[in-house]
Amino acid sequence: MKAFETNEKARGHMQAFIDKFRYNAKRASLVQSRIKALERMEHVDAVVSDPDYKFEFPTPDDRPGPPIISFSDASFGYPGGPILFKNLNFGIDLDSRIAMVGSNGIGKSTILKLISGDLQPTSGTVFRSPKVRMAVFSQHHVDGLDLTVNPLLYMMRCFPGVPEQKLRSHLGSFGVTGNLALQSMYTLSGGQKSRVAFAKITFKKPHIILLDEPSNHLDLDAVEALIQGLLIFQGGVLMVSHDEHLITGSVDELWAVTDGKVAPFPGTFKEYKKMLTT
Numbered sequence: 535m536k537a538f539e540t541n542e543k544a545r546g547h548m549q550a551f552i553d554k555f556r557y558n559a560k561r562a563s564l565v566q567s568r569i570k571a572l573e574r575m576e577h578v579d580a581v582v583s584d585p586d587y588k589f590e591f592p593t594p595d596d597r598p599g600p601p602i603i604s605f606s607d608a609s610f611g612y613p614g615g616p617i618l619f620k621n622l623n624f625g626i627d628l629d630s631r632i633a634m635v636g637s638n639g640i641g642k643s644t645i646l647k648l649i650s651g652d653l654q655p656t657s658g659t660v661f662r663s664p665k666v667r668m669a670v671f672s673q674h675h676v677d678g679l680d681l682t683v684n685p686l687l688y689m690m691r692c693f694p695g696v697p698e699q700k701l702r703s704h705l706g707s708f709g710v711t712g713n714l715a716l717q718s719m720y721t722l723s724g725g726q727k728s729r730v731a732f733a734k735i736t737f738k739k740p741h742i743i744l745l746d747e748p749s750n751h752l753d754l755d756a757v758e759a760l761i762q763g764l765l766i767f768q769g770g771v772l773m774v775s776h777d778e779h780l781i782t783g784s785v786d787e788l789w790a791v792t793d794g795k796v797a798p799f800p801g802t803f804k805e806y807k808k809m810l811t812t
């Protein structure tokens with residue numbers, strides 16, 4: 535019954551998004567993705583209890599007003615290294631659905647760290663609304679899991695005092711249910727560990743989710759579930775990814791990172807890849 539209600543609520547959110555942005559050219563591809571996701575949901579009702587299908591990001595209870603994150607003439611270089619970025623100016627809000635693309639080592643992860651506050655600009659400013667909650671997912675967070683404990687115990691250590699049932703239910707939102715939640719994390723697959731990391735970073739109901747190569751260890755079904763989860767999620771998403779399926783299914787803006795700059799790319803990911811090879 536709960537799954538049915540969750541699904542109904544998610545459908546309502548998606549329909550509202552579709553109605554709001556139906557005639558917005560910029561959002562056309564995301565509107566299409568959500569129409570498709572809505573159609574798929576008709577079919578998944580029967581299997582929605584299948585934990586492998588689950589990637590349910592919690593909806594934040596509050597919605598801080600803009601600006602949420604804004605870069606003003608922000609420049610950055612690692613100590614002793616060259617300037618990586620010069621005078622970046624852009625903003626991210628709760629409706630943002632962005633994928634950052636660019637060659638290896640160009641600085642995509644560094645930008646995520648400037649956004650999250652893990653790094654500070656060398657000059658200029660990066661403003662973050664004091665009310666905004668951000669979550670960051672990266673391989674680093676998966677590698678940082680304590681493999682000697684089980685997912686439930688891990689969550690209990692991360693969030694002391696929170697009732698066990700609440701943590702179990704949250705792990706369940708990412709398909710970590712039943713015995714899986716009680717198995718030592720040594721025994722989990724890469725994809726299952728990613729799910730635990732997703733559960734950990736989203737427990738506080740973030741408004742913005744930053745994802746660094748989130749689909750690396752996920753199989754195709756799990757990527758599909760992640761796309762579905764992101765489409766339903768009610769906050770902003772900025773990802774670094776090379777995964778065409780994930781990008782096409784879940785974002786509506788591409789930002790190309792080139793030497794020292796970040797600029798919107800006015801085309802699809804396919805067109806971006808084509809441009810690189812011509």
Ligand SMILES: Nc1ncnc2c1ncn2[C@@H]1O[C@H](COP(=O)(O)OP(=O)(O)OP(=O)(O)O)[C@@H](O)[C@H]1O
Nearest residue numbers: 612613615618636637638639640641642643644645
């Ligand atoms: N902590 C650090 N100290 C010094 N230099 C660093 C540090 N982290 C990254 N760099 C350098 O900064 C540059 C940008 O790195 P970054 O990881 O942001 O790139 P990226 O585009 O995310 O790369 P990839 O796609 O390979 O993950 C690289 O030259 C990297 O070697």
